[in-house]
Amino acid sequence: MKFYTYDPAPNPQRVQMCLDYKGVELETIQVDMMTAEQLGEDYRRINPACTLPALLLDSGALLTEVPSICTYLEDTFPQKPLFGGSAEERAIIVGWSHKLYVSLFQPLADVFRNGNPHFKGRALPGPLDIEQIPALVERGKERLANTWPQIDAHLADSQFMVGDSFSFADIELLAVTGFANGMVRQPVPESCSNIAAWSARAQAALAQK
Numbered sequence: 001m002k003f004y005t006y007d008p009a010p011n012p013q014r015v016q017m018c019l020d021y022k023g024v025e026l027e028t029i030q031v032d033m034m035t036a037e038q039l040g041e042d043y044r045r046i047n048p049a050c051t052l053p054a055l056l057l058d059s060g061a062l063l064t065e066v067p068s069i070c071t072y073l074e075d076t077f078p079q080k081p082l083f084g085g086s087a088e089e090r091a092i093i094v095g096w097s098h099k100l101y102v103s104l105f106q107p108l109a110d111v112f113r114n115g116n117p118h119f120k121g122r123a124l125p126g127p128l129d130i131e132q133i134p135a136l137v138e139r140g141k142e143r144l145a146n147t148w149p150q151i152d153a154h155l156a157d158s159q160f161m162v163g164d165s166f167s168f169a170d171i172e173l174l175a176v177t178g179f180a181n182g183m184v185r186q187p188v189p190e191s192c193s194n195i196a197a198w199s200a201r202a203q204a205a206l207a208q209k
């Protein structure tokens, strides 16, 4: 197996946190997004979508989407489960993960890629040259302002995103809050005290060996 990644980027981090939690080390190749190496010929031959992360399996199959990579890792390395212990738990965890991706990660990406001169003409990941739409910055901020309080309310009476166990849904939220507070500079609102308390618990669970 070969893991293609770029450590500072948020989508690769979603996978790296799964690996760290499970204590799995893979053969890892860093593809430097700062120098647009993901768009170069060498990586394009491996992943024509030019996105990171990607997991090349021993069979030759290439997984390019984070949920497919992480469910594959879960089934291959079942220690310290991240997708629950039953069909119902897995369904709920996958549901939250999708909701967090659509309702937080995507608006953050809209703000980041449509407002930053660095992404002029490259408003979407991958090889497509596509112009920025400045209106998506404001729309993204509105969506974020609407969603953070919902997640905060959810965490008012729950230790983790799904019940009492750390799961992939928490990894999703760790990646999203890190992206918001870091690269995008649209920090989680200070009023979201439940998210702040959850963050300390989730970091501790992730670091636990």
Ligand SMILES: N[C@@H](CCC(=O)N[C@@H](CS)C(=O)NCC(=O)O)C(=O)O
Binding pocket: 009, 010, 011, 012, 038, 050, 051, 052, 053, 064, 065, 066, 067, 124, 125, 126, 127
């Ligand atoms: N299909 C991927 C998308 C991953 C993605 O968008 N990754 C970003 C890095 S965080 C990327 O590869 N960007 C390439 C670019 O900006 O050209 C997934 O959701 O798992």
